[in-house]
Amino acid sequence: SSLKIGLIPADGIGKEVIPAARAAIEALGSDIPKPEFYNLDAGFECFASTGTALPEETVEALQDSHCALFGAVSSPITKVTGYSSPIVALRKKLDLYANVRPVVSVAENAQEKPRVDLVVVRENTECLYVKQETITSTESGKEARATRLITERASRRIGRLAFELALGRPRQLVTIIHKSNVLSVTDGLFRETIRAVPRFAENGRYDNIQIEEQIVDSAVYRLFREPQIYDVMVAPNLYGDIISDAAAALVGSLGLVPSINAGDNFVMGEPVHGSAPDIAGRGIANPLASIRSAALMLRHLGYLNGADRLDKAVDGVIREGQVLTPDLGGSSKTQEVLDAVLKKI
Amino acid sequence: SSLKIGLIPADGIGKEVIPAARAAIEALGSDIPKPEFYNLDAGFECFASTGTALPEETVEALQDSHCALFGAVSSPITKVTGYSSPIVALRKKLDLYANVRPVVSVAENAQEKPRVDLVVVRENTECLYVKQETITSTESGKEARATRLITERASRRIGRLAFELALGRPRQLVTIIHKSNVLSVTDGLFRETIRAVPRFAENGRYDNIQIEEQIVDSAVYRLFREPQIYDVMVAPNLYGDIISDAAAALVGSLGLVPSINAGDNFVMGEPVHGSAPDIAGRGIANPLASIRSAALMLRHLGYLNGADRLDKAVDGVIREGQVLTPDLGGSSKTQEVLDAVLKKI
Numbered sequence: 001s002s003l004k005i006g007l008i009p010a011d012g013i014g015k016e017v018i019p020a021a022r023a024a025i026e027a028l029g030s031d032i033p034k035p036e037f038y039n040l041d042a043g044f045e046c047f048a049s050t051g052t053a054l055p056e057e058t059v060e061a062l063q064d065s066h067c068a069l070f071g072a073v074s075s076p077i078t079k080v081t082g083y084s085s086p087i088v089a090l091r092k093k094l095d096l097y098a099n100v101r102p103v104v105s106v107a108e109n110a111q112e113k114p115r116v117d118l119v120v121v122r123e124n125t126e127c128l129y130v131k132q133e134t135i136t137s138t139e140s141g142k143e144a145r146a147t148r149l150i151t152e153r154a155s156r157r158i159g160r161l162a163f164e165l166a167l168g169r170p171r172q173l174v175t176i177i178h179k180s181n182v183l184s185v186t187d188g189l190f191r192e193t194i195r196a197v198p199r200f201a202e203n204g205r206y207d208n209i210q211i212e213e214q215i216v217d218s219a220v221y222r223l224f225r226e227p228q229i230y231d232v233m234v235a236p237n238l239y240g241d242i243i244s245d246a247a248a249a250l251v252g253s254l255g256l257v258p259s260i261n262a263g264d265n266f267v268m269g270e271p272v273h274g275s276a277p278d279i280a281g282r283g284i285a286n287p288l289a290s291i292r293s294a295a296l297m298l299r300h301l302g303y304l305n306g307a308d309r310l311d312k313a314v315d316g317v318i319r320e321g322q323v324l325t326p327d328l329g330g331s332s333k334t335q336e337v338l339d340a341v342l343k344k345i
Numbered sequence: 346s347s348l349k350i351g352l353i354p355a356d357g358i359g360k361e362v363i364p365a366a367r368a369a370i371e372a373l374g375s376d377i378p379k380p381e382f383y384n385l386d387a388g389f390e391c392f393a394s395t396g397t398a399l400p401e402e403t404v405e406a407l408q409d410s411h412c413a414l415f416g417a418v419s420s421p422i423t424k425v426t427g428y429s430s431p432i433v434a435l436r437k438k439l440d441l442y443a444n445v446r447p448v449v450s451v452a453e454n455a456q457e458k459p460r461v462d463l464v465v466v467r468e469n470t471e472c473l474y475v476k477q478e479t480i481t482s483t484e485s486g487k488e489a490r491a492t493r494l495i496t497e498r499a500s501r502r503i504g505r506l507a508f509e510l511a512l513g514r515p516r517q518l519v520t521i522i523h524k525s526n527v528l529s530v531t532d533g534l535f536r537e538t539i540r541a542v543p544r545f546a547e548n549g550r551y552d553n554i555q556i557e558e559q560i561v562d563s564a565v566y567r568l569f570r571e572p573q574i575y576d577v578m579v580a581p582n583l584y585g586d587i588i589s590d591a592a593a594a595l596v597g598s599l600g601l602v603p604s605i606n607a608g609d610n611f612v613m614g615e616p617v618h619g620s621a622p623d624i625a626g627r628g629i630a631n632p633l634a635s636i637r638s639a640a641l642m643l644r645h646l647g648y649l650n651g652a653d654r655l656d657k658a659v660d661g662v663i664r665e666g667q668v669l670t671p672d673l674g675g676s677s678k679t680q681e682v683l684d685a686v687l688k689k690i
């Protein structure tokens with residue numbers, strides 16, 4: 001049987017990097033079941049032309065697929081009536097509760113910081129992303145409020161996933177990121193629930209995993225000063241969003257960092273970079289984060305050989321340093337980088 | 346008449362760096378009115394021994410002073426009944442609505458990133474720091490909620506202060522940090538209110554200030570990649586907390602970054618670093634952030650000569666690089682660094 005993969009390029013450079021990831025997957029041949037691709041619509045351009053940023057058909061097609069790749073959305077900064085971020089909505093609709101973002105430095109060169117090898121495990125469905133906001137007018141002007149939701153259930157499942165990932169890594173360390181010195185109730189619940197995960201695990205499964213914790217502001221500071229102290233970082237939604245971008249700065253470019261949005265029944269790869277309107281349409285977007293996201297997606301589905309071949313090809317291209325897009329200091333085009341990867345697959 | 350200065354060393358290295366700042370102020374002689382110092386209690390140790398982290402006498406003494414210097418608190422990570430962060434409380438009680446954190450690189454050397462010269466203007470009274478949290482039990486476990494408050498009034502006054510600061514700087518640029526692509530109502534209000542500040546200013550006071558904006562995750566990424574794009578960064582409370590620590594990583598050490606908590610009638614200097622329990626009591630804490638905080642406080646009060654002398658002495662010590670604490674790669678003691686500063690004042 002085939003592997004059904006939904007493709008949602010969405011906006012900007014999403015339209016350039018997702019086709020590259022598709023080509024890389026196609027090059028894998030018999031390492032994976034024959035892929036069947038479905039091109040699906042979503043995003044701000046989709047909203048502008050159809051009135052919805054996430055058509056019902058896209059969600060239905062995904063529910064019929066095994067997995068998906070998402071490009072990037074151009075979120076408007078000002079409120080646009082009727083528009084709501086399709087990536088935030090997809091994470092919730094498909095219950096993709098974990099956003100897993102490995103940040104690893106490849107090349108060993110003078111400009112580079114100490115070797116980075118960490119993975120950010122970001123809770124993907126709650127925190128301020130529940131988007132429950134209100135606004136009222138008072139005598140002294142407008143007052144707006146947003147709700148930050150942290151549940152035991154969501155904290156436990158993201159915690160389990162973090163420990164599970166740590167099991168497969170040499171360092172066996174989980175660092176909980178929070179701000180419970182200020183948010184003692186919400187971040188307190190996040191922190192305690194994750195600390196309790198090993199206690200409820202069967203057969204002492206996580207007993208050898210070391211647990212550390214860091215206050216989010218200090219975590220970002222130390223991330224830049226001593227990234228080697230981190231292995232698996234588990235964080236509520238917003239801190240995870242910020243920390244994964246911060247970590248990306250350490251390895252040279254956002255154009256290198258992949259992610260998966262994973263639930264119990266579905267996985268969606270997504271490069272961590274945005275739609276990059278400044279370079280969209282010029283054929284110079286870095287396709288490596290998307291190809292790595294495809295690898296991460298395949299790995300999550302259990303296709304380890306296919307995933308390894310994609311990752312090794314990408315690592316090889318970076319290490320050789322001959323064919324790189326401008327974000328990495330090169331002058332190659334998306335297509336040239338893709339060709340270099342395909343040659344190595 | 347004299348200059349009444351409250352001193353609140355609080356916990357950990359606060360007890361080592363605040364006396365150093367005091368000595369530096371005393372060395373200024375006639376550049377400032379004769380200083381009168383009041384040693385005031387607050388912090389976690391104070392809580393442990395007296396049952397309150399912020400005694401009423403401390404607040405009253407501050408209300409009788411012209412200004413203050415605050416050290417650092419050891420916030421417990423787990424909820425301690427009855428304990429609440431005294432620094433968060435002081436900011437609110439004295440309505441110190443602006444947390445101003447200049448981050449500037451001094452020495453020009455190989456390890457250093459591109460020159461950094463920015464100031465983080467952090468709203469200091471609301472956002473998630475209103476600490477309105479609730480927790481309930483449901484069938485699927487506990488659910489905790491926190492309120493994030495953003496008001497037009499607080500956004501306007503922090504915006505005004507950001508523009509006012511930008512007026513005095515060569516770049517004349519204000520960058521608004523927000524996440525209004527997700528928090529369209531709360532961060533939308535923050536962003537729009539600040540954008541509107543120049544429109545309501547008298548005589549086109551801010552007409553030449555350039556306004557930019559950045560989504561917080563991308564702001565942190567770019568802070569590390571191209572810190573030179575920033576001049577004045579204005580942010581809601583929590584983003585400002587994270588961004589100022591991130592910026593500190595760029596200039597070599599948190600031990601260099603000062604701040605003031607400023608309101609319309611009071612100013613309190615505070616080093617950005619924490620209480621550093623790991624090095625407390627060893628006499629090796631970096632006093633420079635506290636001395637710079639004293640300078641910032643004096644500058645805010647209009648004592649420009651005194652402030653300049655402190656800043657120049659600190660810059661000189663850093664540039665010479667002979668007498669530095671371990672956080673900066675040196676092996677000098679707090680007292681030795683202080684002596685080096687005093688010699689230059």
Ligand SMILES: CC(C)[C@H](C(=O)O)[C@@H](O)C(=O)O
Nearest residue numbers: 075085087088241526527562
């Ligand atoms: C586009 C935006 C809604 C999104 C987020 O905040 O989750 C992005 O920053 C990301 O990290 O995937």
Ligand SMILES: CC(C)[C@H](C(=O)O)[C@@H](O)C(=O)O
Nearest residue numbers: 181182217420430432433586
């Ligand atoms: C100690 C803590 C409450 C405080 C804050 O979050 O404001 C600290 O991180 C700071 O930046 O001054």
